[in-house]
Amino acid sequence: MPELPEVETVCRGLALKLLGRRLVHVEQRRANLRFPFPADFASRLAGRRVEAIRRRAKYIVIDLDDGQILLVHLGMSGSMVVNEKRPALLDRHDHVVFDIDDGTCVRFNDARRFGMMDLVAAADFAGHKLIRGLGLEPLDPAFDGKALAAMLKGRKTAVKLAIMDQRLVVGVGNIYASEALHRAGISPKRQAGTVQGERAAKLAAAIKQVLKDAIKAGGSSLRDYVQANGELGYFQHRWKVYDREGEPCRICGGPIRRLTQGGRSTFYCPTDQR
DNA sequence: CGGCGGTCCTGTCAGC
DNA sequence: TGCTGACAGGACCGCC
Structure with a gap:
């Protein structure tokens, strides 16, 4: 997978495109990646505005305007692909398609499906099963x-x-x-x-x-x-x-x-x- | 708790 | 060219 630098780069790229924008439509194209998607995944994202995008370990953390957090892991082969317009033909491994309010399109593509997405309330983020056990950030000054x-x-x-x-x-x-x-x-x-x-x-x-x-x-x-x-x-x-x-x-x-x-x-x- | 091996899944490439 | 097996950026889980 993308390791820390790649995830950091994806976060920065996504921030340039998504910060302050609304997700007008989200299409979930299969029931699971590494884990099942949470209930009502696509409908809980539709209409939400992106307030912040950051990285924790190799997770992409996207804060939404309703207090939810979209948590994304790219696994071994996952990528985010941004296009000016939604492509006429999707790839068979495009598992989630986000249509943005400025007409751009973001696709989560992951051939091996070791990636994951989850939705978690901001208040529950630190205690999230996949987050709570994580160690020190290597770029944190505390890591010496x-x-x-x-x-x-x-x-x-x-x-x-x-x-x-x-x-x-x-x-x-x-x-x-x-x-x-x-x-x-x-x-x-x-x-x-x-x-x-x-x-x-x-x-x-x-x-x-x-x-x-x-x-x-x-x-x-x-x-x-x-x-x-x-x-x-x-x-x-x-x-x-x-x-x-x-x-x-x-x-x-x-x-x-x-x-x-x-x-x-x-x-x-x-x-x-x- | 520490450590290890199995496991999820598809694509690609080397070798025959 | 086609087949087979090894290997690919991760990390959880269960077992000892």
């Missing part, structure tokens, strides 16, 4: 070496799995986990609890930096990601290690290695990461 060391302390799992654990720190997915560990010079296999002190400070800084760089670049993307503004031409990031198995490390020139952790691919340089 000390905070990271405290959350990793005593953990026997590999550090790569730990920094992808949304209960500890949010928004770091499979790509940026590998990238941040390479930047920090830490092996993805290292036991999480041993990342303390200077190492933790370095890793926290590296996580912040890889995320910031990607946000600055407009969000990086892979093949089925479409920016919120609907433009194709998506950004090709030059990863340092991700998806570069066998290619030369940009630091030492040695081959990048791949391994499997928690069922997912990890990429790293065995020379520079310890």
Whole structure:
């Protein structure tokens, strides 16, 4: 899925198009994504004005004028596509279509359907099942070496799995986990609890930096990601290690290695990461 | 509580 | 060209 920088980019793109606008019509085109849609989903959204759009972890959080919040997760393959007009032909994976009061059209497209949408009263948001257990935002100043060391302390799992654990720190997915560990010079296999002190400070800084760089670049993307503004031409990031198995490390020139952790691919340089 | 494996679903690509 | 299996950005859930 889009990781934190991609979700941030989608939020910013959606805000440009939707802030202050009304949803004149919403079409829900199937009964469920990852979860069933809430009851009367489309009718509860029709006529609502968008007051704010923000991000929490990898969730898009849309405040509406009646005190409801539309919660959206893009899953692995979800995207928001904005068009000036509603297209004559929809894609088979366009699951929700929003018609906006200025005539534009926003479609939620998600081939794998690991994404989700829910409607929640603003007062119940913090206690929402999917929100309440989330960890620290990595770009929050409170997320620093000390905070990271405290959350990793005593953990026997590999550090790569730990920094992808949304209960500890949010928004770091499979790509940026590998990238941040390479930047920090830490092996993805290292036991999480041993990342303390200077190492933790370095890793926290590296996580912040890889995320910031990607946000600055407009969000990086892979093949089925479409920016919120609907433009194709998506950004090709030059990863340092991700998806570069066998290619030369940009630091030492040695081959990048791949391994499997928690069922997912990890990429790293065995020379520079310890 | 921590840690691990299974699971949801479709699309794409490498290899035969 | 067609088939098959592996793999793809997530994360919840149940089990030990």
